[in-house]
Amino acid sequence: MRTVLAMGRPRAFDEDEVVRAAVGLFGGRAYDGVSVDDLVTHLGVHRNSLYKTFGSKRGLYLIALRRHLADDVRPLLDALADAKDAEGALRLVTSADLRLLLLAAIERSPVDEEVAFEVTSALDSVDRAIADALGVPTDVATALTAAALGILLRGNPDKVATALTRHLGPLTRKGT
Amino acid sequence: MASMRITDGHLEVVMEGLDKLWTFRTRLTIPLANVRGATVDPGIASDFKGVRAPGTHIPGLIIAGTFHHDGDKVFWHVKDASKAIVVELADEEYTRLVLQVDDPRAAVALVENALA
Numbered sequence: 001m002r003t004v005l006a007m008g009r010p011r012a013f014d015e016d017e018v019v020r021a022a023v024g025l026f027g028g029r030a031y032d033g034v035s036v037d038d039l040v041t042h043l044g045v046h047r048n049s050l051y052k053t054f055g056s057k058r059g060l061y062l063i064a065l066r067r068h069l070a071d072d073v074r075p076l077l078d079a080l081a082d083a084k085d086a087e088g089a090l091r092l093v094t095s096a097d098l099r100l101l102l103l104a105a106i107e108r109s110p111v112d113e114e115v116a117f118e119v120t121s122a123l124d125s126v127d128r129a130i131a132d133a134l135g136v137p138t139d140v141a142t143a144l145t146a147a148a149l150g151i152l153l154r155g156n157p158d159k160v161a162t163a164l165t166r167h168l169g170p171l172t173r174k175g176t
Numbered sequence: 177m178a179s180m181r182i183t184d185g186h187l188e189v190v191m192e193g194l195d196k197l198w199t200f201r202t203r204l205t206i207p208l209a210n211v212r213g214a215t216v217d218p219g220i221a222s223d224f225k226g227v228r229a230p231g232t233h234i235p236g237l238i239i240a241g242t243f244h245h246d247g248d249k250v251f252w253h254v255k256d257a258s259k260a261i262v263v264e265l266a267d268e269e270y271t272r273l274v275l276q277v278d279d280p281r282a283a284v285a286l287v288e289n290a291l292a
Contacts, residue, residue, distance in 0.1 A: 035217075036215060040223075048245060051264045113292055
């Protein structure tokens with residue numbers, strides 16, 4: 001009976017899995033670097049189903065971006081809440097998987113208002129999480145986030161983060 | 177070739193040139209509320225298009241008219257596949273339009289910005 005019910009509502013693909021795979025694809029190759037052919041090949045979904053489910057490549061991209069924020073940025077915010085000092089906060093941000101967020105900020109935010117809104121909100125949340133955890137003003141937290149993202153982009157997290165935080169000793173809850 | 181413009185909350189698609197003789201439809205007007213999105217998709221022409229009725233598919237020359245695929249009714253008007261875009265619709269006669277436009281990226285931006 002259960003089988004019959006399951007067959008009554010056939011699903012051509014697992015939408016959840018497809019969106020997660022799209023996060024990886026867009027996060028690795030950027031929006032313009034992923035064609036519909038790439039989506040069909042790598043997500044294993046027929047073109048018709050892609051258009052039917054998501055409406056457009058941009059429709060899928062927006063859903064993937066929000067999924068990335070929920071799956072990858074949200075846990076970072078939770079972890080930041082327990083950060084004890086600037087070094088800890090920097091380490092958390094520079095070790096998080098923020099590829100799609102960074103690419104979205106550079107590539108799509110300037111041309112897509114909805115993407116810009118999501119990116120800005122996410123980065124604001126990171127700022128607030130750092131400000132709350134370390135007990136520092138928001139603009140100082142924003143500077144820390146900016147430094148962390150810059151370090152992430154430069155691809156040399158450990159060494160640079162340590163050098164920076166060595167001079168930020170007082171930036172801890174205990175120190176303020 | 178098709179040209180597109182946004183007027184009074186509608187997406188207007190006009191088939192241009194002699195090719196329009198193949199499509200049986202020279203103009204489509206769709207309320208923006210029924211437009212789900214637009215995508216640059218040069219690869220779609222080499223994908224399975226379904227059964228044509230009424231339509232014309234002369235391989236290497238033109239894909240034009242109405243095609244049925246998996247229960248979807250798709251309108252095609254494409255000669256040069258490298259300039260194809262897909263416009264996904266809801267609650268319309270056609271599920272999807274596959275159109276050749278002069279500037280695919282600009283055409284997609286036009287539609288997407290009108291929806292935002």
